[in-house]
Each structure stands twice: as C-alpha cells, then as structure tokens.
Amino acid sequence: MPARRASRVVVRFCGGVLSLALLAACSSLGAPATPGRAVAGDGRLECRRPATARSQVTIEPIATDPEPQLPVVYPDITGKPVTVTDASRILALDTYGTLATTVYALGLGDRLVGRDVSTGIPELTHLPLVTHNGHQLNGEAILDLRPSVVLTDYSIGPLEVQLQLRDSGIPVVIMSDRRARDLIGPQIEAVATVLGVPQAGERLAARVRGETDAARARVAELVPADPAHRLRMVFLYLRGNAGVYYWFGEGSGADGLIQDLGGIDVASEAGLKGMRPLNAEGLVKASPDLYLMMTRGLESVGGVDGLMQLPGVADTPAGAHACVVDMSDHQVLSFGPQFPTTLEALAEAIYGEAARP
Incomplete structure (x- = not known):
C-alpha cells in the first residue's frame, strides 16, 4: 500500500469548552507542531495535506449495572408490538455499531453477548462476531449465543435472518436506521425504553446533548464567518475490493455531519439525495476542497495515492492538494453517544493549527 502522509492528530482543544479533562495535559505538553490546514490571507481556508482524525473511543456509562424494569411492550418501526421479558443476553446489531455502543453507554455492556463488525469500542471487542462478509448477519452464530433480545435495524441484513430470529421465538426489535445529530437523543431513549431502563436513557441523552452543544460551539469558533470562505466537503464511501464507490448526499447523515463541521456539503x-454511485463528471463539477472518508475505505483503494487514481478525484481542489480526512469506520457516521468526540476529532483534523488557541 502506498505510503500515506498523515498528520499526527491528538484531540486537544486547550482553553476551549471541549475536552476539559485534557486541559492539564494540554497546558504541559503543548500543541503538536504539525498543522494539517492553514488559513489563507483573505480568510479563506486552504487545505494542505491528508490527516487522520483520531479520538478516545472509550465511553463512560451513565449508570452502573442498572436493573431493567420488565416486561416492556414496544412497537418497533414495523408497527409490530414486541414484548421484551428478559434483557440478560442482549444482541444489538447495525451497520454503524451505534446500537451496541448505546447499550454499553446505558450501563448494560456486561449483558451484551456478541457484536457486529462495526462495534469498535475497546470494551466490547472481546465479544464474538455475529456478522460475516462485512455487514451480513450470521443466523447460526446468533442462535448459538442464545440471545434473550435482539435490537437491530434495516441498515444490516439480510432481512431473512432477522425474520428467522423472530420466528425462532426471540424478541427482535427493529429500530430506525436513520442517523443524524438530532436523532441521537431519541435513539438513545428508544433503546433504553426497549431494555427497561428509561431513566438511564433520559440521563444519557441529556449528557450527550450537552456535550454535542459544546462541541458544536467550539467548531463554530473555527469556521470562517463568510460562507464563501468555508471548505467545500464531500463524504466518499469506498470499498475498492468490492468495486463500491459512492458519494453521500442529503439525508445520508454525512450532510448533517459536514454542516456541524462548518463545511459546505457539495x-x-x-x-444528490441519499447515497449514489460516484460520478466523475458530477464530482468535478461539485468542486470539493476536502474528501471525508472512512479509514478502511481509504485503505481499500490503496490510500491517498490510490484514491487519486479514481476517475475525477484528482481533478478537484481536494485532489490537487491531496486534502483527505479519514476516520475510523466504527465512529465517523455512528451518531451515537460518541458523537461529541467524533466532532472534536474531525475538527482537529480539518482545521489543524487553528483548532488550538
């Protein structure tokens, strides 16, 4: 794989409203001397080189061993009422790793018995995988774990496996697969309600809202006031080994993330609505300044050098400056309890030295 020029990224917002726990360390260590971005003399942001956004993915549970109040009858997204009587063996499975991360953040992590490939927080990586070939559910592996309840959504499949689990007598709750900042709180509260810990859900949702508001306020300080000077961004979803090349538009979740980062979603x-195959002519016409990507997606096409070989990619301002910001597949679009730290880390990678007052 071609060598990548990635800046050393540490989430440090010294003196700001974010990452207050790091304040003492920041004041003694100082800021890294490798800015990833620069501000041009006319106030326009100028992207210079690639960067990898990294952040602490460990999450502090809102409660310690909460006791679920069951049974719960919950009408899932299909409108079917599902009765949950036992939350001792939980599986929470989706493409983004959001559901399992939420279960952990509610204080029920010790009840999880397996995981999907997208669940990447360190405390859960020891759990057995129940997905294969990427995001395909393995019905046999799931049944072997004898779950007492399964939380899932239509972002993962195949649907036949979800129906098979339901037919086997396991309570299967189909949640919404939409991901956006404004949906984080309701999603947390929905998961908490299903599992019989609604009060923990309310507290966790409130905490994440406060942390998100603080993160957005800090990012807003870094963004040029003139919209014409803001970075034009696009989220690329690539799986080179499978020949999958998409760009994400309105309603994909990437649009809201780019907005929160102070960028213009081209x-x-x-x-463009949802996710669509990458079109070279359309990409060049959109003229992005920055490519936002998942780390494994970037690796799958051979890193930054390989990315530039895709039709149209190099023929944009982002391509001319190799302006690519990647982040862990487990985190960048999860829109769960870790969203505030996701926003912090991406702001650090995008705005570089400007993010360190």
Missing part, C-alpha cells in the same frame, strides 16, 4: 448542493 453533494447536497448538487441535489
């Missing part, structure tokens, strides 16, 4: 600006 895919939505071009009228």
Whole structure:
C-alpha cells in the first residue's frame, strides 16, 4: 500500500469548552507542531495535506449495572408490538455499531453477548462476531449465543435472518436506521425504553446533548464567518475490493455531519439525495476542497495515492492538494453517544493549527 502522509492528530482543544479533562495535559505538553490546514490571507481556508482524525473511543456509562424494569411492550418501526421479558443476553446489531455502543453507554455492556463488525469500542471487542462478509448477519452464530433480545435495524441484513430470529421465538426489535445529530437523543431513549431502563436513557441523552452543544460551539469558533470562505466537503464511501464507490448526499447523515463541521456539503448542493454511485463528471463539477472518508475505505483503494487514481478525484481542489480526512469506520457516521468526540476529532483534523488557541 502506498505510503500515506498523515498528520499526527491528538484531540486537544486547550482553553476551549471541549475536552476539559485534557486541559492539564494540554497546558504541559503543548500543541503538536504539525498543522494539517492553514488559513489563507483573505480568510479563506486552504487545505494542505491528508490527516487522520483520531479520538478516545472509550465511553463512560451513565449508570452502573442498572436493573431493567420488565416486561416492556414496544412497537418497533414495523408497527409490530414486541414484548421484551428478559434483557440478560442482549444482541444489538447495525451497520454503524451505534446500537451496541448505546447499550454499553446505558450501563448494560456486561449483558451484551456478541457484536457486529462495526462495534469498535475497546470494551466490547472481546465479544464474538455475529456478522460475516462485512455487514451480513450470521443466523447460526446468533442462535448459538442464545440471545434473550435482539435490537437491530434495516441498515444490516439480510432481512431473512432477522425474520428467522423472530420466528425462532426471540424478541427482535427493529429500530430506525436513520442517523443524524438530532436523532441521537431519541435513539438513545428508544433503546433504553426497549431494555427497561428509561431513566438511564433520559440521563444519557441529556449528557450527550450537552456535550454535542459544546462541541458544536467550539467548531463554530473555527469556521470562517463568510460562507464563501468555508471548505467545500464531500463524504466518499469506498470499498475498492468490492468495486463500491459512492458519494453521500442529503439525508445520508454525512450532510448533517459536514454542516456541524462548518463545511459546505457539495453533494447536497448538487441535489444528490441519499447515497449514489460516484460520478466523475458530477464530482468535478461539485468542486470539493476536502474528501471525508472512512479509514478502511481509504485503505481499500490503496490510500491517498490510490484514491487519486479514481476517475475525477484528482481533478478537484481536494485532489490537487491531496486534502483527505479519514476516520475510523466504527465512529465517523455512528451518531451515537460518541458523537461529541467524533466532532472534536474531525475538527482537529480539518482545521489543524487553528483548532488550538
């Protein structure tokens, strides 16, 4: 794989409203001397080189061993009422790793018996995988774990496996697969309600809202006041080994993330809705300054050098400056309890030295 020029990224917002626990360490260590971005003399942001956004993915549970109040009858997204009588052996499975991360943050991590490939917080990586070939559910592996309840959504499949589990007598709760900042709180509260810990859900949702508001306020301080000077961004979803090349637009979740980062989402600006195959002509016309990606997606095409070989990618301002910011597949679009630290880390990678007052 071609060598990548990634800046050393540490989430440090010294003196700001974010990452207050790091304040003492920041004041003694000082800021890294490798800014990833620069501000041009006219106030316009100028992207210079690639960077990898990294952050602490450990989450502090909102409660210690809460006791679920069951049974719960919950009408899932299909409208079917599902009765949950036992939360001792939980499986929470989706493409983003959001559901299992939420269960852990509620204080029920010790009840999880397996995980999907996208669940990446360190405390859960010891659990057996129940997905294969990427995000495909393995019905046999799931049944072997004897779950007492399964939380899932339509972002993962195949649907036949979810129906098989339900037919076997396991309570299967189909949650919403939409991901956006404004949906984080309701999603946390929905998971908590299903598992019989609604009060823990309310506290966790409130905590995440406060942390997210603080993160957004800090990012807002870094963004040029003039919209014409803001970075034009696009989220690319690539799986080179499978020949999958998409760009994400309105309603994909990436649009809201780019907005929170103070960027202009060029895919939505071009009228793209959801996720669509990457189009070289459309990409060049959209003229992004920065490519936002999942780390494994970037690796799958051979890193930054390989990315530039894809049609149209090099023929944009982002391509001309190799302006690529990647982040862990487990985190960048999860929109769960770790969203505030995701936003912090991406701001650090995008704005570089400007993010360190």
